Amino acid sequence: MPAPLAVTMGEPAGIGPDLLLALYAQRVERQLPPFVVFGHVDFLRARAQRLGLNIDVIPADPYEGMKAFARALPVFPISGPIEDTPGEPSSDTGEAVIDSIERAVTAVQDGTCRAVVTAPIHKGVLYQAGFSYPGHTEFLAALCAHDGTAPLPVMMLAHEDLRAVPLTIHVPIKDVPGLINRKLILDTLRVMAHDLRQRFHIAAPRIAVAGLNPHAGEGGTIGREDVEIIGPAIADAVAEGIDAVGPLPGDTLFYPPHWRQYDAVLAMYHDQALIPIKTVAFDSGVNVTLGLPIVRTSPDHGTAFDLAGTGKASPSSFAAAIAMADQMTAPKP
Ligand SMILES: NC(=O)C1=CN([C@@H]2O[C@H](COP(=O)(O)OP(=O)(O)OC[C@H]3O[C@@H](n4cnc5c(N)ncnc54)[C@H](O)[C@@H]3O)[C@@H](O)[C@H]2O)C=CC1
Numbered sequence: 335m336p337a338p339l340a341v342t343m344g345e346p347a348g349i350g351p352d353l354l355l356a357l358y359a360q361r362v363e364r365q366l367p368p369f370v371v372f373g374h375v376d377f378l379r380a381r382a383q384r385l386g387l388n389i390d391v392i393p394a395d396p397y398e399g400m401k402a403f404a405r406a407l408p409v410f411p412i413s414g415p416i417e418d419t420p421g422e423p424s425s426d427t428g429e430a431v432i433d434s435i436e437r438a439v440t441a442v443q444d445g446t447c448r449a450v451v452t453a454p455i456h457k458g459v460l461y462q463a464g465f466s467y468p469g470h471t472e473f474l475a476a477l478c479a480h481d482g483t484a485p486l487p488v489m490m491l492a493h494e495d496l497r498a499v500p501l502t503i504h505v506p507i508k509d510v511p512g513l514i515n516r517k518l519i520l521d522t523l524r525v526m527a528h529d530l531r532q533r534f535h536i537a538a539p540r541i542a543v544a545g546l547n548p549h550a551g552e553g554g555t556i557g558r559e560d561v562e563i564i565g566p567a568i569a570d571a572v573a574e575g576i577d578a579v580g581p582l583p584g585d586t587l588f589y590p591p592h593w594r595q596y597d598a599v600l601a602m603y604h605d606q607a608l609i610p611i612k613t614v615a616f617d618s619g620v621n622v623t624l625g626l627p628i629v630r631t632s633p634d635h636g637t638a639f640d641l642a643g644t645g646k647a648s649p650s651s652f653a654a655a656i657a658m659a660d661q662m663t664a665p666k667p
């Protein structure tokens with residue numbers, strides 16, 4: 335029997351706990367693989383009761399949890415003060431949220447779980463608790479550091495054959511031009527080409543690279559980054575055998591007949607990559623971190639405080655994240 339997936343609890347005041355409980359209740363019809371939640375047992379019991387879900391929540395380690403999954407939701411216990419207060423976050427829970435992520439990653443690294451699926455966190459709440467990373471993506475890279483060196487983590491949002499990567503992630507838009515450089519583009523294209531082969535089993539991945547400026551700079555007349563940095567970086571990638579094309583105008587690149595020619599798009603900033611995916615597939619998009627020695631997926635949405643504790647949030651993106659993590663780590667027949 336393969337090891338279970340490790341699912342983190344996420345922000346307790348958000349919809350993450352609601353969705354993982356709802357998915358446990360729907361595990362049979364959705365054909366979900368066994369998973370263990372890294373979370374707070376009493377809090378999850380309280381949230382299940384609030385949602386009217388008759389679920390037996392039990393403390394368990396991953397091995398016991400895998401065996402118990404058919405009859406009870408196994409929870410690797412994370413301690414800490416966590417009250418069931420949907421929509422009302424508290425920095426007091428920050429330590430437990432961070433602990434949940436760290437322990438889930440350790441479980442994958444030591445082989446007791448197969449992959450990490452993270453529930454949404456609220457960065458603002460965690461910053462108050464001393465968290466210093468822009469998000470899971472960078473934190474996971476730090477947790478996967480080897481000999482003091484962290485891998486380059488690459489965020490990809492994926493829905494079916496539409497896959498988009500933001501080169502720069504959680505940074506102010508005014509800082510984006512200064513962060514775009516030839517090395518970062520080349521390194522990101524290397525990670526994308528590698529993981530599209532290894533994780534997505536695409537034998538010869540084709541990658542489109544978006545420009546930064548309108549019309550990809552219109553030949554250098556609307557900004558110089560496209561001709562002076564992005565174009566040369568693509569040439570570097572092509573020279574080492576990566577099938578990359580661009581810079582292409584960002585506004586027309588996501589016209590379906592255009593993006594369908596490629597296996598993935600490298601965009602220059604967060605919203606350039608995420609808006610297309612969230613527009614066409616908010617309910618089923620998956621956030622997957624490339625470049626790590628472990629598999630990590632996540633729903634594409636956030637904590638949605640307005641829906642927490644109501645039972646109205648859709649679990650579909652979370653289910654897609656579990657399915658992707660399962661496919662990427664399923665034992666070969
Ligand atoms: N992977 C992660 O940890 C992520 C965390 N976040 C965090 O979430 C917080 C809130 O971010 P927002 O920009 O407000 O985005 P959000 O995704 O939490 O909410 C945006 C809108 O979508 C709705 N929505 C979200 N998920 C839904 C679902 N499953 N079913 C139905 N409706 C849903 C919400 O009700 C809201 O109207 C921020 O702190 C952000 O950093 C955001 C994205 C991913």
Ligand SMILES: NCC(=O)COP(=O)(O)O
Nearest residue numbers: 468469470471472621632
């Ligand atoms: N907008 C995507 C997002 O906020 C998710 O970030 P991360 O926590 O997966 O790094």
